[in-house]
Every structure is written in C-alpha cells, then in structure tokens.
Amino acid sequence: MPRNKSYSDDIVLGRAMQVFWNYGYEATSVRMLEKEMNINQFSIYSSFQNKKNLFVESIRNYREYVKKHRFQVLLQKDAGLAELEQFLQNSVQKVNQNDSSRGCLVVNTAAEIGNKDEDIAIEINRYYDFIREMLKNVLLNAVSKGEVSPNTDVEKQASFFLGVMQGLSVAKKTMDKNQLADFIAVAIKQIK
Template identity: 35%
Template sequence: MARTKEFDPDRVLQRAMELFWERGYEATSMADLVTHLGIGRASLYSTFGSKHDLYLAALRRYLRHSEAGFVSALAQPGPALPALRAFVQSWVTEALTDPQHRGCFVVNAAVELSGRDSEVARQVEASWSVVETAVLSSLLRAQAQGELAADKDPHEIAHFLLVVMQGVRVIARAAPEAARLEATARLALAALE
C-alpha cells in the first residue's frame, strides 16, 4: 500500500522557488533544500526528482504566476498606453521595494545558468518572448487606437522595452538606486511618446 505524502507538494515547491530565487541554483545545496523545506531527502527526490528538476519546476512556477498577472493587465480593454506605462513603472517600483534585492528569478536564472543549461535557457527565452509579445500586442493596439504615432515601430519599441526592463531587474539585484532606476523608466517611457 502506497504511503500518502505528509507534505503539500505545492507548498514545498513554493518554498523551494523562494530559496532558489534568493540564493541561486549553485549556492543552494540539497542539504539547504532539505532543511528549508522541512522534508526528507528521499521524499524530495521521489516527489521532484533531482535538484535540477526541482529548480526547473520552481522556475516554471515563477513563470506561471508572474506572466499571468502582467499579460492580463496589458490585455485589458480601453487605452493601451496607460497600462503599458504602469507596467514599466511597476518593474522599477518592485525593484525599489524588494528588501531582499532578489531581482527577478528569470533574470537570475539567465545570468547564472542559461549559458550552460539548455533547458534553463529555453525557459528564459520563452519567458522573455511572452513579455515581449504582451508588450508588442499592447503597442499594436495603442497604434491602432491612435495613442502611438504611426511612424513608431512597435516591434523595435517592444525589443527596447524588454531589454530595458531586464536591465532594471539586473540592477535591482545588485544596486537598486532610486534615481538611476527612475531615470531609466522615464527614458524608456519617452519611447512611447
């Protein structure tokens, strides 16, 4: 007869995500995971597989939760540019109000692992594609509604905003200085005028 799990796998995955997000993949040992998650090593392996498998599951969890919110916010009916401006500004606000300076889990994964881990690289690129597509859709809608000048290239602006926003998240991890990030947001938003 199979034993029932004495823990909630979803809750454990959430806690693993938080630990990987804070420390990174390499700096988080299996012993750290066992201690932080409060479950045995054998239970961890039987439920999630290897440390790498658990990391990928944590990254996918982060992506599901983070992408749903901003895609929904950018897809709301009505004027598109105010939502897009709020979206860009939210990245700066998030960076400045994160007391742990964790940055973005996706950016952290890209910097730490994507150059040598093809599955992480695939997840990171897929995430950035979702962000860029949501921004592009918002820009195309703004242009169709007359909010964005006809001579602006929505594809170029979407590429630019993606790179700027990811840069904000890198800075957020290292040195989130308000004046620097707010100036960056102002210049990025000027591309929408």
C-alpha cells in the same frame, strides 16, 4: 505499496522557488531545499527526480507567480502605453523589500547559467517569450489607442522593452530612484 504524500507539490514547489530566488541555482543545496521545503531528500527526488528538474519547475512556477503578482495590469485586455509606463514606474517606486534586492529569478538565472544548461535555457526563453508576447499586446493596444505611431515596429519594441525590464531588474539592486526614473523616461520617450 506506494506511500501517500503528506505534502502538496504546489506548496513545496513555491517554497523551492523562494530558495532558488534568494540564493540562485548553484548556491542552493539539497540540504537547504529540504529545510525550506520542509520535506526530506527522498521526497524531493521522488517528486522532482533531481535538483535541476526542481529548478526548471520552479522557473515555470515563477512565470505563474508573476502573472498573478506583478503583471496583472499589463495582462489586462486593453493595457497600453500608459499602463506600461505606470508599471515600469511602480516597479521602482514601490520597491518590495523582499523582491527588489533579489531582482527577477529568471534574469538572475540568465546571468548565472545563461546557455550552459540547455533545459534551463529553454525555460528561461519560454519566460522571455511570455513577456515579449505580453508586451506585443500592450504595444498593439498603444497603436490602436493612438498613443504611439501606427508605424511602430511592435516586434522590435517588445524586444526592446523586454530588455528594459531585464535592465531594471538588475539596476534597481544598486541604482537610486532618480537614475531609475531617468532610465524609464528615456525608454518611454523613444517610442512616443
């Protein structure tokens, strides 16, 4: 007879995401996950089969997390260049002590694992596709509003700004706010 779970998969997945975000995939042990998720190893394997599946689910969970907590302004229907510039500036001005030193879970994972694991690489690319699509919508709005030239190659600029976001995620771990402001100013200036 199957046992009833005494925990919510969503809650323990959120906790696992935080552990992976703090320590990375390789440095995170099942023991650490047990402690932070507040469930035993059997329950982890019962719900997620293995550490890698738990990690892939954590990346998916992270995508939903950033939609709610980071990208709301860029996901607005009419967000344009002004919102993109403000978002980039806010990401370095209002440095959240918890999140800034950790950077972005997906950028960290791309640096740590890259294409070494196909399943993880697929999930990283799904996250980047989400960001790229969001940026394309922002840039299409910017063209419609006359904030940028109608000749703007929105596809290429979306990829460029995805790279800017990745770079900022890493750079804000060590660069000062003036250097980060210069980074943003040059990125915005090139599209105007």
